[in-house]
Amino acid sequence: MxxxxxxxxxxxxxxxxxxxxxxxxxxxxxxxxxxxxxxxxxxxxxxxxxxGSRKVSTEQILQEISSGSQFVSPDEVAGMIVENNPVLQLIDVRSSNEFENFSLPGAVNIPLTDILSAEWRDILDQDVRINVFYSNGSVHANEAWLLTRQQGYRNNYVLQGGLNYWMEAIVNPDPPSNLSPDEEFARYDFRRAVNSALGGETVERTVEAPPPPPMPSIRPRERATVVQGGC
Amino acid sequence: MGPLIVYDAISSNTNLLLAFFIGIGFGFVLEQSGFSSSRKLAGMFYGYDTTVLKVFFTAAIVAMTGLLFFSLFGWMNLDVVYVNPTYLTSAIAGGVIMGAGFILGGFCPGTSFCAAAIGKIDAFVFIGGLFIGIFIFTEGYPLWEGFHNAGFMGSPRVNEMIGLSQGVFAFLLILAAFGMFWAGEWAERKFAGNYR
Known part of the structure; x- marks a missing residue:
């Protein structure tokens, strides 16, 4: 030719x-x-x-694992959910049964066993959104992160502590003691606000009837810090 | 390991600065290749001057070969290189509009700025039209938003779609480019008398 x-x-x-x-x-x-x-x-x-030198070196992944840079705290995720932040993409790596029973708002279900299927590649391998994997604990989500990271995909993260910690921290936060620093109260208030914004009143009413009265005097200051944190 | 910006070898400001100098170099080469003359550009459509085809395809195959070798040597991770997503419908419509504008106006958007830089009045008129087009597109966006986003295909690569390895596809593309250069020069000889 x-x-x-x-x-x-x-x-x-x-x-x-x-x-x-x-x-x-x-x-x-x-x-x-x-x-x-x-x-x-x-x-x-x-x-x-x-x-095609697509894979990230194992040394680099090890470094990321040891720095824990793949974890996103429940507070950060909750804040993004409440803001309706379009960048956030929650990915539920549990089985579809579990997903149907309970899932976080806006999450898509990609069971861990399907994580490498070509069907999901466009979601997992992109540079626009922040994908946050979650499972019941953080083991499966972390496995999903590790697999996608080895493929060289970026912008994938893991919800720290998984749904268990989410329930503990966001849905059912422990009220801080009266001696706690202001930030503790701010965080507690923020979590409760998030929970009610996510439609979690039922949980709040049954479990958290007592907490509101104990600290009326500190309220104004809490609000101020909450706003600072939120913005 | 590249791309430099993705691997944080350079900051995004340095990236912009480099882009600035590369842009100036690009404009200079465009001008020196004669791309500021709409007569030369329009020659592509009439067959008497195929410089456009030759310059752009040469750039494409040289860059492609360079990138593939960089990847081979482990200097460049092609999987994190940004690939413009494909919206098939708007790509076709945009191609038709752009081609018609190219024939009518004698410039494509980049070369019009190139020609404006050396003071061509027709280029300024072209750029005026370009901004009117941008204005109409953005102000009327709700009207054609659906059309604009139709046929989304992600970021496919041609070789993946036709099932070839990227190396084989690159080789075939190089051969095709030289075939086109040959055809172009044949056309230049054939139509030379008609339009000069």
Whole structure:
């Protein structure tokens, strides 16, 4: 396929300048062909796996694991849910039964066993949204993160402590003691606000009837800190 | 390991600065290749001048070969290189509009700025039209939002869609490019007298 062009115009456009050296005499297209076609041949013969260096090195993953940078705290996630932050994409890696019984708002269900299926690749391998994996604890979500990270996917995170800790921290937070610092009260207030915003009143009423009265005096200050934190 | 910005080898500000210099270099090469002349650009459609085809396809195959070799040497992770997502319907419609504008106006958007930089008045008029188009598109966006987002295909690569390895596809594309260069030069000779 490459030979006809070579013979065809090698004779043609250079006829005027016979005195100049050989490099200039060669038609630039032929020069380009001489360089690029063999390079293309090499690339065509190299096995695909070597060419596609998609995987992240194990050292790098180890470093990420030891720094715990894949974890997102329930408070951060809850804040994003309440803000309706479009960047957040919750991914439930539990089985579809468990997902149907209970799931966080806006979550999609990608069971851990399906995590490598091509069907979900567009969701997992993208650079627009923040994917947060969650499971009951954090083991399965962490496994999902590890598998996707090995594929070189970015922007995937793990909900710290999973749904168990979520229930404990967001749905059912322990009221802070009276001696706690202001931040504790702020966090508690924030969590309760999130919980009611997520439609968790039933849980709140049954379990948390007592907490509101004990600390009316601190309320105004709490609100101020809450607003600061929220913004 | 590249891409530099993805792996935090450079900050996003450095990235913009590099883009600025590369942009100036790009404009300079465009101008020096004669792309500021709408006569030369329009020649592509009439067959008497196929510089556009040759310059852009040369750029494409050189960059492609370079990237594949960088990937082969482990210098560049192609999987994190941004690939523009495909919206099939708007890609086709946009191609038709852009092509018609190219024939009518004698410029494509990049070359119009290139020509404006050396003071071509027709380029300024073209850019005026370009901004009117942008204004109409953005102000009327709700009207064609559905159309604009139709046919979303993610970020497919042609070689994956036709089931070839990227290396083989690259090689075939190089051969196809040289085939087109040959056809282009044949056309230049054939139509040379008609339009100059």
């Amino acid at each position: 490459s030979t006809p062009p070579v013979t065809h115009s090698g004779t043609n456009p250079v006829t005027g300048n016979q005195n100049i050296n050989v490099m200039q005499k060669i038609n630039p297209r032929i020069l380009l062909a001489i360089i690029l076609i063999p390079m293309g041949l090499i690339i065509a013969m190299v096995p695909e796996d070597t060419t």
